[in-house]
Amino acid sequence: MSSKKSEISKVKQQLRTEKTIARNELSSDQRSKLSSEVCHYALEWLETKGITSLMAYVSFRSELDTRPLITQAWKDQRKVLLPRVIPASGEMSIHAVNAWSDLEPGAYGIQEPIVSSRDLLEIEEIKLPAVVFVPGLAFDLQGGRLGYGRGYYDRLRASWEKAGDVSAQPPIWIGLAYGMQLVPRVPMDEHDALMDMLITENGIVHCRKGE
Ligand SMILES: Nc1nc2c(c(=O)[nH]1)N(C=O)[C@@H](CNc1ccc(C(=O)N[C@@H](CCC(=O)O)C(=O)O)cc1)CN2
Ligand SMILES: Nc1ncnc2c1ncn2[C@@H]1O[C@H](COP(=O)(O)OP(=O)(O)OP(=O)(O)O)[C@@H](O)[C@H]1O
Numbered sequence: 001m002s003s004k005k006s007e008i009s010k011v012k013q014q015l016r017t018e019k020t021i022a023r024n025e026l027s028s029d030q031r032s033k034l035s036s037e038v039c040h041y042a043l044e045w046l047e048t049k050g051i052t053s054l055m056a057y058v059s060f061r062s063e064l065d066t067r068p069l070i071t072q073a074w075k076d077q078r079k080v081l082l083p084r085v086i087p088a089s090g091e092m093s094i095h096a097v098n099a100w101s102d103l104e105p106g107a108y109g110i111q112e113p114i115v116s117s118r119d120l121l122e123i124e125e126i127k128l129p130a131v132v133f134v135p136g137l138a139f140d141l142q143g144g145r146l147g148y149g150r151g152y153y154d155r156l157r158a159s160w161e162k163a164g165d166v167s168a169q170p171p172i173w174i175g176l177a178y179g180m181q182l183v184p185r186v187p188m189d190e191h192d193a194l195m196d197m198l199i200t201e202n203g204i205v206h207c208r209k210g211e
Contacts, residue, residue, distance in 0.1 A: 011187045015146055019137040022180055023062045034178050035065035037201040042133065042176065043072050045204060053079040053129040055094060055171070058103065058111040063135055064176050074098065081129050084112040085152060091159065092152050128160060132171045134195060139175045143194035143207035144186030157193040172196045 026034070046054065054073060059065045073080050083092040085107045095113035097103065106112030134153055138146040147153060160171075175195040179202050188194075188210075198205045 008187045034201045039069035051130045054131040055081040055129040056133045057135045060110045140186045143209045146186045
């Protein structure tokens with residue numbers, strides 16, 4: 001690792017520790033109040049934009065709780081895709097999910113889609129969602145994001161770019177976070193995927209990407 005790279009990864013690790021502690025300090029009442037506000041903004045935005053397909057994540061640890069968003073998206077007849085991690089390769093497979101009963105605890109104890117052999121054959125047919133809601137430990141207004149350090153979302157984005165259907169509209173990447181997760185600057189590596197928007201309990205921000 002070059003010295004610049006190792007410096008960035010050291011700063012990222014410090015920020016991960018700091019933000020994990022701060023997020024864990026929110027009470028469960030605060031977390032559910034803030035989460036429902038963020039989900040409300042996200043749902044309003046989906047409605048305004050007429051978005052019919054989205055990729056979400058099922059929260060774990062003290063993450064912003066996306067359950068209200070997913071439940072309402074199903075009620076609104078939107079297509080909901082959820083990821084399943086493949087720890088050995090660092091990739092994620094993406095699956096359409098229609099109910100909580102379609103999930104089981106996967107790697108890291110996160111609720112993930114139950115995959116049948118039929119689904120595996122159909123994976124290639126899944127079209128890109130219009131929107132990707134992204135988890136994270138910290139975000140900045142330039143679109144920077146810090147995750148748990150395994151690069152799953154960065155790799156997902158790179159794989160979509162590589163598969164690149166030029167006629168397809170690229171998905172809009174939206175970080176979901178508590179306001180306390182916003183920082184002035186997340187240290188970024190070249191491979192890090194930038195967010196287009198952020199939604200916190202204070203509302204929606206459009207990121208000035210990488211400026
Ligand atoms: N709810 C949710 N689902 C998600 C993500 C996420 O951030 N949130 N991911 C977003 O990528 C992927 C899972 N990524 C993860 C990456 C690392 C660890 C983890 O436990 N890391 C250790 C650090 C040491 C290690 O690397 O083993 C830790 O935090 O203690 C957990 C999940 C896919 N699904
Ligand atoms: N497109 C890619 N191809 C291969 N490796 C990648 C790619 N993107 C990121 N990585 C690797 O993933 C690791 C984690 O990167 P980083 O520290 O930026 O993770 P993160 O964005 O915080 O985590 P996550 O996306 O899991 O929440 C790094 O070792 C990086 O080299």
